[in-house]
Amino acid sequence: MxxxxxxxxxxxxxxxxxxxxxxxxxNVLGGCVLSNGPTSIAKLDQAPTIHYxxxxxxxxxxxxxxxxxxxDELSLTAAHVARGNWATVVAYHPQCDxxxxxxxxxxxxxxxxxxxxxxxxxxxxxxxxLGRTITGKGFYRIDxxxxxxxxxxxxxASVMDAPIRKGMSGGGAFNDKGELVGIIAAMADPxxxxxxxxxxxxxxxxxxxxxxxxxRNWLDSEVSHFYKQENKHVPKLWAMSAPTKHVxx
Numbered sequence: 001m002x003x004x005x006x007x008x009x010x011x012x013x014x015x016x017x018x019x020x021x022x023x024x025x026x027n028v029l030g031g032c033v034l035s036n037g038p039t040s041i042a043k044l045d046q047a048p049t050i051h052y053x054x055x056x057x058x059x060x061x062x063x064x065x066x067x068x069x070x071x072d073e074l075s076l077t078a079a080h081v082a083r084g085n086w087a088t089v090v091a092y093h094p095q096c097d098x099x100x101x102x103x104x105x106x107x108x109x110x111x112x113x114x115x116x117x118x119x120x121x122x123x124x125x126x127x128x129x130l131g132r133t134i135t136g137k138g139f140y141r142i143d144x145x146x147x148x149x150x151x152x153x154x155x156x157a158s159v160m161d162a163p164i165r166k167g168m169s170g171g172g173a174f175n176d177k178g179e180l181v182g183i184i185a186a187m188a189d190p191x192x193x194x195x196x197x198x199x200x201x202x203x204x205x206x207x208x209x210x211x212x213x214x215x216r217n218w219l220d221s222e223v224s225h226f227y228k229q230e231n232k233h234v235p236k237l238w239a240m241s242a243p244t245k246h247v248x249x
Contacts, residue, residue, distance in 0.1 A: 034166050036187045036207060039124075042125060042133040048068070048178070049109070050171055051103065053066060053085045054085055058185070065222070066127040066169060067103065067170045068170070071110065074100055074142050075087075075102075076101075076170070077099055077109055077232040078097050079092050079093065082101055083101035096210055097151035097210055098185075098215055113213040119139055123136070124163070124209075126171025126208065127168065128165075136162045136207075138161040142159050143158050144157050160173065161207065169186070182211060190204065192204055
C-alpha cells in the first residue's frame with residue numbers, strides 16, 4: 001500500500017447568511033474549492049437514489065451532504081456528514097469515513113453492491129444545493145493511505161479521476177454495471193499531493209471514495225445488528241447483495 005502526504009478537502013457545502021463569510025468558512029474546511037471538474041445533473045430514470053442530507057443550524061450555519069439508501073430503513077453516508085446532520089446514526093466505522101444512518105427510504109429498486117478494479121470506469125453521484133442528483137465520470141486509479149489523515153491513515157482511500165464537488169460527501173461511487181462500490185469522501189489537490197518519495201501522482205484530479213469492499217465485514221455486522229434490535233429479519237435483497245469476496249474490516 002502506497003502512502004502519501006496531503007490535506008484532504010471534505011465535501012460538505014456550507015453557506016453563511018453573509019456571503020462575505022462563505023470563503024472564510026470554506027478555508028476552514030479545506031479551501032475555497034467548490035469542485036475539481038465538471039459535473040452534470042443526472043437523468044432521474046438512469047440515476048441511483050441519492051438523498052440530500054441537511055447539516056448545521058438553520059439560518060445560522062447551513063450545509064449539506066449526501067447519502068445512499070441501502071435498505072428501506074438504512075442509508076450510508078460519510079462519517080463527517082453524519083456527525084453534522086440530524087439523522088439518527090446507527091453506527092460509525094471505528095476508523096474509516098463512513099457511517100450507517102436511519103432513513104425512511106421505501107426503495108423501489110434496492111441498490112446492488114459490486115466490485116471495481118484499477119482503471120475501470122466509475123461514476124459519482126451526489127446532491128447539489130437544490131437537492132438535485134449530480135454526476136461525474138472517470139476511472140478508478142489506485143488505493144492509498146494518507147499520512148496524518150483522521151480517516152485514511154489506517155483505511156484504504158480509493159482514488160478516482162471522476163469529478164466531484166462540495167456537497168457530494170456521502171454520495172456513491174458506482175461501477176459500469178451500476179453497482180455501488182464506495183462512498184464519496186473527499187478531494188485532494190494534485191499540486192499539493194505527493195508520494196512519500198516526493199513523486200507526484202500522475203492524475204489530473206484526485207477524488208476519494210471509501211471502498212465498501214474494504215469495510216464490508218463491518219457493514220454486514222452493523223446491518224444485522226440493527227435488524228436484530230428492531231426484531232426484524234434482514235432484508236433478503238441485502239443478503240443477496242454481498243460481493244464475491246471480503247477484504248479489510
